[in-house]
Amino acid sequence: MANVNGFGKIRFPLDNVRIWARFLNTEFKHGTNFTAGPRTDFWVMGYNVEGAVTNFGVKYGGRMEVLGGVANMFGPWPKEWRPPMLEVEPDGAMSYIGSTNGPPGRYFRKLVMFLDEDGESVSLPMDSQPVRYGRPNNWFVPLFVHQPAE
Numbered sequence: 001m002a003n004v005n006g007f008g009k010i011r012f013p014l015d016n017v018r019i020w021a022r023f024l025n026t027e028f029k030h031g032t033n034f035t036a037g038p039r040t041d042f043w044v045m046g047y048n049v050e051g052a053v054t055n056f057g058v059k060y061g062g063r064m065e066v067l068g069g070v071a072n073m074f075g076p077w078p079k080e081w082r083p084p085m086l087e088v089e090p091d092g093a094m095s096y097i098g099s100t101n102g103p104p105g106r107y108f109r110k111l112v113m114f115l116d117e118d119g120e121s122v123s124l125p126m127d128s129q130p131v132r133y134g135r136p137n138n139w140f141v142p143l144f145v146h147q148p149a150e
Contacts, residue, residue: 013037013059022046024069029053032087036062043067047098050074054083058092061148066096073102084110085126088146090117096144099132112144 001007001021006028013035019042026033029051036042038060047069049055055071058064071085088094110123129139 007034010035013057013062014040014042016040017042019043024048026050032057034064035059036064036092038062044069048072052083052102054087055085055098056094056096057087058094058146059089061091063093064096065094066098069098071098071100071102073100082109084113084123086112086144088112088114090114091148092146093148094144094146096141099140100126100138101132101135102138111139111141112146114146117149 001019003023004021005025007024007026011031015037016039018040021044023046024034024044025048027050030053032054033049033056034042034044035057036059040062042062042064044066045068047066050072052073056064056066085100086094086096109126111126111129112124114122126139129141132138132140
């Protein structure tokens with residue numbers, strides 16, 4: 001796929017597909033935009049997500065690689081509700097490079113949320129990442145990698 005808009009409006013994880021996408025843009029502000037599910041390999045080179053929602057998720061052993069993009073954190077969400085930018089389950093694989101853009105410090109507090117082997121929620125704080133130059137409280141993620149336990 002190339003230059004696709006609206007693709008992320010799928011409510012269920014993608015199942016048994018291989019996707020190579022070059023620049024995805026979505027306006028879906030009501031849940032995770034892209035989720036790799038069982039038997040799915042999802043490769044993205046460049047993306048834009050509008051809204052303070054989880055950008056990418058991996059479930060049921062899916063695999064995903066995102067090489068560059070922007071999480072535009074604009075949306076009507078209350079400050080109390082702050083989803084992670086990424087979500088990955090223990091059996092999923094994900095690598096991610098990207099950045100945030102938007103109201104300083106308003107939404108994302110967590111870069112990623114994991115469910116560990118015991119089903120407990122574990123998160124990595126967004127402020128553990130480098131600050132985007134010239135954009136206070138916006139971050140650049142040089143590389144995040146999660147591999148399932150062997």
